Amino acid sequence: MAIIGGGASGTLTAINLLRRGASVTLFESRGEAGYGVAYSTTDARHLLNVRANNMSGFPDDRDDLLNWAAEVGIELGPIDFLPRRDYSRYLRDRLAQAAAAGPGALETVGETVVDVEPVGAGFQVLTSDDGEGHVADAVVLAYGNPPPQPLAGLPEAPWNLSDPWDVARISALPGDATVLVVGTGLTAVDTTVTLLDDSPARRVIMVSRHGLLPNPHVDDQFTSWVTPIPDGPLTADGIAGLVRDQIEHAAALGVDWRAVIDGLRGPTQSIWRHLPEPERRRFRELYAREWEVRRHRMAPRIAALLDTYRAEGRLEILGGGVLGCRANAEADGAEKPVVTLADGDREVTAVVNCTGPSPDITRTDNPLLLALQKRGLIAPDPLRLGIDVTEDGRVIGADGSVVPGLVTVGPPCKGALYEATAIPEIRVQAAAAAAHLAAE
Known part of the structure; x- marks a missing residue:
């Protein structure tokens, strides 16, 4: 074999x-x-x-x-x-x-x-x-x-870091760097922790289309919630509505929403198989990110670190994606990227591709x-x-x-x-x- x-x-x-x-x-x-x-x-x-x-x-x-x-x-x-x-x-x-x-x-x-x-x-x-x-x-x-695919509109340059798992290169950025992390998923979270935990003078801007971080796990443990899956044809809207209804029902009984999501881990593949292709596409377009940030969560310790970074003003999290990028020439001949985000232009030291x-x-x-x-x-x-x-x-x-x-x-x-x-x-x-x- x-x-x-x-x-x-x-x-x-x-x-x-x-x-x-x-x-x-x-x-x-x-x-x-x-x-x-x-x-x-x-x-x-x-x-x-x-x-x-x-x-x-x-x-x-x-x-x-x-x-x-x-x-x-x-x-x-x-x-x-x-x-x-x-x-x-x-x-x-x-x-x-x-x-x-x-x-x-x-x-x-x-x-x-x-x-x-x-x-x-x-x-x-x-x-x-x-x-x-x-x-x-x-x-x-x-x-x-x-x-990941290369970031659209960004040239190949020393400041454009395409490999988010190159920890040595990321850690070698200046101790006072301002870094744009493109993506807000679990890889982006790991990259941000490496950057900010290594140096208290660094700043990170995380940006993605939705600006949604993975939800954290919690210390309290609940038995997985059993969601009844209806017989017959399934639709993306119907499944999304069912999950939301079950989360509301669980909350009324004092059960955390995570128990509902965890209870769906077993039947998820079966649900997907029973969704016709157009409904799969609709789920991807409308509900995928909402599902991902609840389904694939981060450790409580990591979530607490991000909260601390935000409170210190060292971490920003934005939606709207990257709208543009140009490079300004410095006096020493080096280039410094300027990225256009939803709230305007930002000069950064480096860009890390964490788009997944x-x-x-x-x-x-x-x-x-x-x-x-x-x-x-x-x-x-x-x-x-x-x-x-x-x-x-x-x-x-x-x-x-x-x-x-x-x-x-x-x-x-x-x-x-x-x-x-x-x-x-x-x-x-x-x-x-x-x-x-x-x-x-």
Whole structure:
């Protein structure tokens, strides 16, 4: 089995395959699995946005993360939020243990995959560093979240920071810098914490179209609220109205709205499958951001930090997006960007692109995704949220038929499942993919 991508999706799939006795070749350009975009940060202030009791990598062993923490001497309670860098260590440890225990065998190839060619009943995986290729019976596409699209209207320049996970470069900005963070999601929150916690003289302006931050988790815990899903055709407006009604009903009984949202985690994929394509589009246009800021929340400690920064006047959060940008020449010949926001022009030191992943494969510059599209092995899903797949992750080619032996796990499945980017969903996909691949 070949797995392309060594982040959480690829690592968990590899562990499940190894436990089933498969021989696995894991392709990860870093040379080591368990990192990916989400867990590559070295900043201990970057926390998971899900509590430890729901971050096990395995659906049949819900306490595995807590057990691992005890094994390695990390103090971690069920409702705590583990640093992201430690979650990477967890994934790497569990992969190493699965490889050592057998019965499967693991080879990690630290090269970038540029093409996958069908050969007989299997595939040949081609990398940028060799010409011979690696033969596999099946291939798992686990490439994770693609990088954001470049910010429109901004030139390539030293002050235009396109990689929000380049913590070293962000931390190296001047101690008195004023930084525009474009985006107000969880990545933008992490970037802001790095900037402002490092230097008390820095200022950050966070801006997005809506200007909405993720809501915080709260210390009080409620049992998940069960929302009855109506039979028959579903609509975006109907689902939004149902959720709001349930939140009002819960509030009348003294139950926090978070219990309602958490109770919908299980049925969300089923709801999405039962929404016709026009209703999916309507949901994306009207309700997606409202859902995201409630569904994907930040740790209470991080929310408290942001409140402190705002009270100190070091953090502003604006809606309306970036309306324009120009660069002023300084006396020393350097350029300083001036951005136009909803409240006027602002001179800043740097701009950080935290707009989130760009999942539309028709706009990618990834050589593998370009090659697979050229071969007709993959196609975008109708909403261009990832690639076209069945509900169980089997890839649908450009001709509309399932491609035997080609599956995907994680964020590329968002078009089919909608909720496909967090560990509680990825672990289920990884286990299921390993089960049906091992059975074929």
